[in-house]
Amino acid sequence: MMTLFIVxxxxxxxxxxxxxxxxxxxxxxxxxxxxxxxxxxxxxxFGMSAIVSGxxxxxxxxxxxxxxxxMTRLDGxxxxxxxxxxxxGLAVAVYGYGYSVSYExxxxxxxxxxxxxxxxxxxxxxxxxDNALTFLISWELMSLSAYWLVLTEHDGAETVRAGVWxxxxxxxxxxxxxxxxxxxxxxxxxxxxxxxxxxxxxxxxASRNAVFLLALFGYGSxxxxxxxxxxxxxxxxxxxxxxxxxxxxxVIKTGIYGLVRVALDLLGxxxxxxxxxxxxxxxxxxxxxxxxxxxxxxxxxxxxxHSVENIGxxxxxxxxxxxxxxxxxxxxxxxxxxxxxxxxxxxATFKGLLFLGAGSVLHATHTRNMEEMGxxxxxxxxxxxxxxxxxAAISALPPLNGFASEWIVFQSLxxxxxxxxxxxxxxxxxxxxxxxLTGGLAVACFVKAFGVTFLAxxxxxxxxxxxxxxxxMRAGMALLALACVALGLxxxxxxxxxxxxxxxxxxxxDTRMDFTLGLSLASPNGFAKMSPALVAAGLLILLCLxxxxxxxxxxxxxxxxxxxxGCGRIGQTPxxxxxxxxxxxxxxxxxxxxxxPAKELTIDFHPESKYFVQxxxxxxxxxxxxEKYLYDPCLWFVRLLAATVRRLQSGSxxxxxxYGAVTLLILLLIARM
Amino acid sequence: MTGYLLExxxxxxxxxxxxxxxxxxxxxxxxxxxRRGAMPWQPYYDLRKLFGKEVVMSKNASWLFRFAPYxxxxxxxxxxxxxxxxxxxxxxxxxxxxxxxVYLLLLGTFFxxxxxxxxxxxxxxxxxxxxxxxxxxxxxxxxxxxFGLAVGAGSTNLGRIVAQTLSNPGAVINPGHLLGFTALxxxxxxxxxxxxxxxxxxxxxxxxxxxxxxxxxxxxxxxxIEWAAALKLLIFFxxxxxxxxxxxxxxxxxxxxxxxxxxxxxxxxxxxxxIVALLETRIAKLRLFRVPELLGVSFVLALLSVxxxxxxx
Numbered sequence: 001m002m003t004l005f006i007v008x009x010x011x012x013x014x015x016x017x018x019x020x021x022x023x024x025x026x027x028x029x030x031x032x033x034x035x036x037x038x039x040x041x042x043x044x045x046f047g048m049s050a051i052v053s054g055x056x057x058x059x060x061x062x063x064x065x066x067x068x069x070x071m072t073r074l075d076g077x078x079x080x081x082x083x084x085x086x087x088x089g090l091a092v093a094v095y096g097y098g099y100s101v102s103y104e105x106x107x108x109x110x111x112x113x114x115x116x117x118x119x120x121x122x123x124x125x126x127x128x129x130d131n132a133l134t135f136l137i138s139w140e141l142m143s144l145s146a147y148w149l150v151l152t153e154h155d156g157a158e159t160v161r162a163g164v165w166x167x168x169x170x171x172x173x174x175x176x177x178x179x180x181x182x183x184x185x186x187x188x189x190x191x192x193x194x195x196x197x198x199x200x201x202x203x204x205x206a207s208r209n210a211v212f213l214l215a216l217f218g219y220g221s222x223x224x225x226x227x228x229x230x231x232x233x234x235x236x237x238x239x240x241x242x243x244x245x246x247x248x249x250x251v252i253k254t255g256i257y258g259l260v261r262v263a264l265d266l267l268g269x270x271x272x273x274x275x276x277x278x279x280x281x282x283x284x285x286x287x288x289x290x291x292x293x294x295x296x297x298x299x300x301x302x303x304x305x306h307s308v309e310n311i312g313x314x315x316x317x318x319x320x321x322x323x324x325x326x327x328x329x330x331x332x333x334x335x336x337x338x339x340x341x342x343x344x345x346x347x348a349t350f351k352g353l354l355f356l357g358a359g360s361v362l363h364a365t366h367t368r369n370m371e372e373m374g375x376x377x378x379x380x381x382x383x384x385x386x387x388x389x390x391x392a393a394i395s396a397l398p399p400l401n402g403f404a405s406e407w408i409v410f411q412s413l414x415x416x417x418x419x420x421x422x423x424x425x426x427x428x429x430x431x432x433x434x435x436x437l438t439g440g441l442a443v444a445c446f447v448k449a450f451g452v453t454f455l456a457x458x459x460x461x462x463x464x465x466x467x468x469x470x471x472x473m474r475a476g477m478a479l480l481a482l483a484c485v486a487l488g489l490x491x492x493x494x495x496x497x498x499x500x501x502x503x504x505x506x507x508x509x510d511t512r513m514d515f516t517l518g519l520s521l522a523s524p525n526g527f528a529k530m531s532p533a534l535v536a537a538g539l540l541i542l543l544c545l546x547x548x549x550x551x552x553x554x555x556x557x558x559x560x561x562x563x564x565x566g567c568g569r570i571g572q573t574p575x576x577x578x579x580x581x582x583x584x585x586x587x588x589x590x591x592x593x594x595x596x597p598a599k600e601l602t603i604d605f606h607p608e609s610k611y612f613v614q615x616x617x618x619x620x621x622x623x624x625x626x627e628k629y630l631y632d633p634c635l636w637f638v639r640l641l642a643a644t645v646r647r648l649q650s651g652s653x654x655x656x657x658x659y660g661a662v663t664l665l666i667l668l669l670i671a672r673m
Numbered sequence: 674m675t676g677y678l679l680e681x682x683x684x685x686x687x688x689x690x691x692x693x694x695x696x697x698x699x700x701x702x703x704x705x706x707x708r709r710g711a712m713p714w715q716p717y718y719d720l721r722k723l724f725g726k727e728v729v730m731s732k733n734a735s736w737l738f739r740f741a742p743y744x745x746x747x748x749x750x751x752x753x754x755x756x757x758x759x760x761x762x763x764x765x766x767x768x769x770x771x772x773x774x775v776y777l778l779l780l781g782t783f784f785x786x787x788x789x790x791x792x793x794x795x796x797x798x799x800x801x802x803x804x805x806x807x808x809x810x811x812x813x814x815x816x817x818x819x820f821g822l823a824v825g826a827g828s829t830n831l832g833r834i835v836a837q838t839l840s841n842p843g844a845v846i847n848p849g850h851l852l853g854f855t856a857l858x859x860x861x862x863x864x865x866x867x868x869x870x871x872x873x874x875x876x877x878x879x880x881x882x883x884x885x886x887x888x889x890x891x892x893x894x895x896x897x898i899e900w901a902a903a904l905k906l907l908i909f910f911x912x913x914x915x916x917x918x919x920x921x922x923x924x925x926x927x928x929x930x931x932x933x934x935x936x937x938x939x940x941x942x943x944x945x946x947x948i949v950a951l952l953e954t955r956i957a958k959l960r961l962f963r964v965p966e967l968l969g970v971s972f973v974l975a976l977l978s979v980x981x982x983x984x985x986x
Contacts, residue, residue, distance in 0.1 A: 374793070375733070375793075377735045377736075377737065378735055388737075392780070392783065395779075395783060396776060397776060397779060397780045397783055398769075398773060398776050398777055398780060403776055407772055407773070410772055410816070411772075411829070414819075414820055414823050414824075414829060417824045417983060422983055422984060425983060426980065426983065428820075429817055429820050429976060429979040429980070429983075430976075432813075432816050432817060432820050433813040433816060433817055433972065433975075433976065434813070435816070436812045436813040436815065436816030436817075437809065437810070437812055437813040439812060440779075440808055440809030440810065440811070440812030440813070441809045443779060443782070443783055443805060443808065443809060444805035444806060444808070444809045446783075447783060447786045447787055447790070447801060447805050448802075448805075450787060451786070451787050451790035451791075451798075451801065452790070455735065455737065455787065455790045455791045455793070456733055456790060456791060456792065456793030457733050457793045527823075527827065527828055527829070528770045528772075528823075528828055528829040528830055529766070529767040529770065529830055530767075530768070530769055530770050530772070530773050531767060531768050531769070534768040534769075535751070535768060535769055535773060535777070538751050538754065538768070539747050539748065539751055542746075542747035542750050542751055543743050543744070543747045546743055546746055546747060546750075546897070547743065550724070550893065553724070555724045555725070555893050556724065556725050556726055556727055556728075556892060556893060557893075558727035558728065558892075559727065559728045559729075559730055559892075560727055560728065560729050560730070561729075561730050561731075561732050562729050562730070562731070562732065563731065563732060564731040564732075564733060564792045564793060564794045564889060565731075565794065565796075565888065565889065566794070572733070572793065572794070574793070576793075576794070576795055577793045577794075577795065577798060578790065578795055578797070578798020578799060578801075578802065582798065582799075582802065583798060583801070583802040584802075585802070586802055586803060586806040586961065586962070587806050587809070589962055590806065590810065590962070590965045
């Protein structure tokens with residue numbers, strides 16, 4: 001076991017400087033990919049063996065660095081997140097080898113490879129950290145390496161802006177986390193998590209509430225909950241696509257890890273309203289995330305907004321779990337947490353897959369604008385199939401993995417009638433309604449995303465001449481596509497393990513036995529049963545049986561390929577196709593109150609007659625509520641402060657010398673005290 | 674073993690009855706509107722004709738266009754294996770619950786909408802866009818209706834819901850039950866593309882939803898899609914009748930009980946068909962952008978239904 005841990009750490013630690021030294025060329029990319037691959041594979045194996053054995057380990061407790069007390073420990077929750085990191089890291093590393101070819105001689109491959117390995121290293125350390133210091137160092141290392149990765153294509157104004165937003169938001173969260181840990185540990189950041197657990201039990205309710213709210217803000221800013229999500233749709237699309245997959249699939253999930261670790265494990269659960277807040281934030285994030293995704297025509301931004309949505313779904317599960325926990329309904333609480341965490345794993349696989357698919361499309365067409373795509377299913381069949389699997393999975397369609405976890409989240413909400421207080425229990429049906437609407441809109445959004453990108457006639461020259469992605473990229477996607485199918489078919493194997501993994505966290509019981517029932521997935525106390533594997537088998541049988549019966553009944557099997565029906569008009573051009581904007585138009589009208597669309601139509605008529613139109617220009621924008629009404633005032637305030645402080649900068653050397661002397665004096669005085 | 678045979682028999686019965694149900698509504702509507710109309714068994718002739726014709730496929734379409742009809746048909750048939758049509762509880766009850774039924778139907782809608790986009794015509798895109806819009810907005814009502822039924826029965830599994838209502842007949846007249854029925858009825862109209870949401874007998878681009886999507890289909894593919902659409906109507910009718918008024922559903926697997934159950938099913942389907950036909954002759958189609966209001970009303974009804982189930986528990 002320890003060997004695997006050491007292999008994991010050293011592979012990442014070797015991959016980073018290796019990539020930095022060698023850099024360009026197939027060899028350089030290979031070294032970066034190899035480090036990440038070996039590390040991820042070791043991490044995956046390590047997590048799997050730990051979670052199956054059900055024991056927890058104290059890993060290297062003294063790292064032997066002078067003055068820095070690093071402590072690491074592995075329990076079920078850490079092992080679960082190590083599995084997520086390992087699975088996605090593996091796919092991303094393989095994919096990245098092929099994808100980064102296009103960066104040769106344009107951008108720094110050295111930094112890309114080194115930072116990818118550093119990011120994976122910091123993620124792995126983060127989830128096994130056993131004191132605040134280790135946690136915060138890994139957290140900051142993760143944030144900074146992700147920042148460098150976002151800035152890979154550093155010459156675009158959009159990229160730089162995204163980087164600034166990202167680094168500002170993540171550090172606002174970091175401040176909250178430092179404050180939270182100081183509050184929990186009584187001022188000593190080297191206290192182990194076990195010590196904090198003991199500390200938290202004797203904290204006053206007010207401080208416990210403060211810790212919870214700081215955790216929600218700090219981790220929420222990383223996870224991208226509404227309204228702290230604004231950086232996410234900016235930063236994720238501009239990063240290299242395999243990095244986007246890692247950021248959307250894993251990095252934002254560290255927020256979920258942190259929240260569960262602090263609220264459930266370290267604080268040992270809390271009052272019911274904590275769960276209510278988490279559930280509310282989750283429901284709002286889920287709905288607004290998908291609504292904004294619908295209006296996006298930039299394929300990667302659309303996926304980024306769906307990350308906001310799915311973080312919301314995860315938090316709905318976690319929030320329901322926390323509410324049940326507050327009432328002491330422990331089995332149901334475990335159901336909610338299992339639903340949320342299972343969705344965390346599933347979202348990592350299908351969102352990773354979708355970002356890799358989007359990356360292949362970007363690689364082939366050099367655009368992220370869906371309105372310039374189309375017809376790619378014929379030119380890139382493997383990418384199209386993988387993207388279709390991902391799209392069906394994220395739309396929670398059976399028998400894929402999104403359905404399995406959303407089913408559990410639904411079930412945990414439906415069990416809300418067990419809550420003794422009706423006024424609290426009434427939250428549940430409203431959450432059910434919001435979750436269902438989110439699911440329906442996600443289907444609409446992915447019909448749009450897949451349909452406009454891959455189906456029909458190419459809308460541009462680039463799409464017309466698109467080529468299938470190279471082998472390494474296809475392999476990365478195929479790995480995640482297989483994971484989507486496997487996790488969807490086998491919840492009966494995954495869910496009990498997760499029940500065991502949560503046992504003991506915040507007094508949760510061991511619910512391994514409550515979930516199992518042969519091939520079926522049963523929720524506790526026999527409320528509902530469902531078997532994705534059998535549903536899949538049934539569908540497969542029917543899919544094979546139907547053509548067979550048709551063959552036996554001698555149905556006419558002739559097929560003639562001809563033009564589409566064009567209402568008598570000959571010749572169909574891509575301009576006659578439905579666009580992504582048009583596809584989303586009905587929903588834009590239905591939710592006009594939210595979007596407040598601004599429309600600008602300029603028609604240039606022929607001077608002779610206004611029945612002949614020379615050109616039409618149509619522009620439409622939706623109101624970005626959060627940027628406009630929440631962040632603009634904040635930015636204004638910061639600018640005001642900066643303008644005030646600027647008066648210090650007089651430009652005269654003697655003034656600066658005075659500043660230096662005064663600062664030194666004050667510092668010395670403080671040190672003396 | 675009898676149970677499994679019965680499952681298959683039930684699916685075959687649904688396949689057999691579904692076109693007749695559509696034909697019956699059409700015939701009744703024609704009579705109500707003072708036309709003679711085609712006989713109720715006309716859809717069977719239509720299906721035979723379509724299965725005998727060659728397929729004309731758009732040159733822009735991909736493999737997805739050819740694969741989608743099978744998925745749509747398979748999901749509809751799979752659902753008939755899960756829904757208690759004549760008997761409950763059946764062995765497949767543990768395979769899928771009400772949520773699985775809803776998401777299986779959504780899988781069919783997903784592929785239907787993609788197939789609508791595949792040939793690259795404006796009609797297909799328009800139909801797909803409208804279909805997913807209506808499906809998305811109908812989703813919360815369905816989920817809440819499930820919630821209401823589940824709270825009452827203590828389970829989302831269909832067999833348990835039927836058994837619970839049968840053992841406690843008084844529950845049928847409580848307000849939660851009635852409101853839930855009304856909400857699901859509205860959703861049924863939207864999901865199966867009936868008036869006032871969609872007009873199943875129009876080919877005018879301003880009004881059509883379902884028809885626009887399948888405009889490029891012909892031959893055996895069209896036959897499969899039409900059959901699946903008829904099945905979907907039958908599924909929603911039998912969900913409405915057997916979950917809210919389960920009398921007649923066989924709880925023992927004796928030939929007598931099963932015979933009664935089949936007759937009861939046919940009677941209930943016919944009764945709902947009469948209601949739908951009457952409704953469709955009395956009201957005009959709503960503008961597309963008024964449909965969300967109708968579905969909003971059904972959502973409020975469903976929410977009230979759940980609330981009253983909570984308070985009266």
